């Protein structure tokens with residue numbers, strides 16, 4: 001019995017540092033893009049595996065990464081290693097009067113659509 005236990009313990013990989021990954025998602029937005037692309041949960045899976053890949057990177061390097069806007073963030077690497085996203089998110093910008101403009105107007109709104117042909121935004125900011 002003791003011999004079997006020793007063999008099992010030898011099969012366990014060397015200790016690696018514990019890391020924690022955090023990811024914030026908007027399930028309604030991800031679902032809207034999934035539905036428009038004929039998929040179920042692919043974009044949520046992307047976000048989960050992105051966090052997992054980020055954790056693996058931190059575990060390997062021993063360096064924690066901030067969010068995607070932080071200097072030295074490993075976001076781009078984790079993003080590219082995650083399962084693929086599906087669909088297209090289309091951003092349209094409007095000025096204070098509601099007129100379409102080419103770039104984000106801080107006094108206006110940004111509306112995100114789940115496809116080029118969609119007329120219903122899944123998210124409006126602010």
Ligand SMILES: [Zn+2]
Pocket residue numbers: 046047050079082
């Ligand atoms: Zn990503």
